[in-house]
Amino acid sequence: MDFIKIWKNRRQIAEGIKNNIFKQEHIESLAEQRMQICIKCSKFDITGKDCEVPGTQPCCGICGCSLALKTRALSSSCPDNKPKWNAVVTEEQEDQINYQIFNADQDGDQIQSGNT
Numbered sequence: 077m078d079f080i081k082i083w084k085n086r087r088q089i090a091e092g093i094k095n096n097i098f099k100q101e102h103i104e105s106l107a108e109q110r111m112q113i114c115i116k117c118s119k120f121d122i123t124g125k126d127c128e129v130p131g132t133q134p135c136c137g138i139c140g141c142s143l144a145l146k147t148r149a150l151s152s153s154c155p156d157n158k159p160k161w162n163a164v165v166t167e168e169q170e171d172q173i174n175y176q177i178f179n180a181d182q183d184g185d186q187i188q189s190g191n192t
Contacts, residue, residue, distance in 0.1 A: 088152045092145025110147035113160045
């Protein structure tokens with residue numbers, strides 16, 4: 077297991093885990109489209125021999141990522157030299173979206189933390 081590689085991709089892994097647990101229709105639709113592309117790829121690993129984390133198949137035979145997570149990470153893209161699918165947002169855009177979601181109320185006003 078390549079812990080350095082996993083650490084470098086921790087944000088996308090966390091995003092994939094979050095989107096796999098808290099399913100949203102638009103993300104599931106995108107994940108299904110991506111998965112259909114992956115299934116047709118010669119690097120698709122159904123057995124798990126190329127998975128970075130054992131037992132997380134099906135995986136990408138190029139990067140070793142679990143496709144259940146990778147296809148649900150909006151900031152993730154196909155690692156092939158000629159990517160078969162691209163990221164929908166950059167990691168920076170994802171950070172901005174998450175900041176707005178978790179640090180603003182329904183009216184978009186900044187939420188104050190701590191005692192006032």
